[in-house]
Amino acid sequence: MKPVVLIPQDVAEEGKDFLIERGYSIRMGRGTDKASLLADIQDVDAVLFRNEAYDADILEAAKRVKVLARHGVGVDKVDLKRAEELGIWVTNGAISNSNTVAEMTLGFIIALGRNLVASNEAAHIADYDFRDRVISMELEGKTLALLGLGKIGKLVAQKAHYGLGMKIVAYDTNQAHLPFPSYVTQLSSFNEAFTVGDFVSAHYPAGGENHHSITKEQFSLMKPSAYFMNLARGELVVESDLIEALNEGRIAGAGLDVFEEEPPKRDNPLLAMENVLLTPHNAAMTAECRVRMSLHAAQGIDEVLSGKVPTWPMNRPEHPRRVREDV
8 A cells, every 4th residue: 555645735746756756645635724634634644734734633633644744944833742742753844945035035135125116116107206205225234133043044144244245143042053154243132133133034933932022122122224024934923013113113114925814814004014025925935945845845754654764853753653554
């Protein structure tokens, strides 16, 4: 019997081909809502998942599953503790989207600092008075404050320093990310990043104490000329506090690839703000990155179902489920 891999939301063909070539059977799911997942997960050996949530109820219904492999990096929507207790490995593609998201972050910096969205709109209606009404900033010498200096943060720092000539400062509590590169100044506190940055960019995981860790307290510390950017997780920010800071002109603007609720409700005030650059959680959605995410997730599945320790584990079950115990 071929091991069955559930894919609730479609991925690049390269990942599916990787699994098929190694003898696995692919089952496309009926949806990413809880009811569909509960129905689909009961008789499969592995799941290649994207942004859907896996709570204790779904994990307990996954009687045969040995591995959940994330298409991407963040696993904050998975109950890692319960998965570990049940002997289920959770893997991700730790390096799959780092460069792609870092590139998008630089795009945000340039677009915000140089008013590219408004400039485009003005040019389309031949409004050449715009060039005297709206003055943008040079980025060379400006301070980029990074919240988190992991794989993505380090690439953002490198590209912004060497490509744009920006001053880079960062705060990170993860000892694995130390020491910082020579061109990055280590900050002593989380709040200091908001005080000194001309651009403040979040690149740390959600969940636990990080949930709603950016509030009106942090926005009140920022320069009125500064921009806040979040290409990590919407749950990091108290969105109503950000909206308040923008409405009151306490900060110059924001760039967001993520929201607290996705997709956001149509009456979300952020959607109508001209000083907010928004993208639909697609910072990692390049053709190249989609292939990497698909392949790296498939690799994690193959490693576990081949009896190996996965390259990118997000948990470490003390008693992993025995491979093919159901055959």
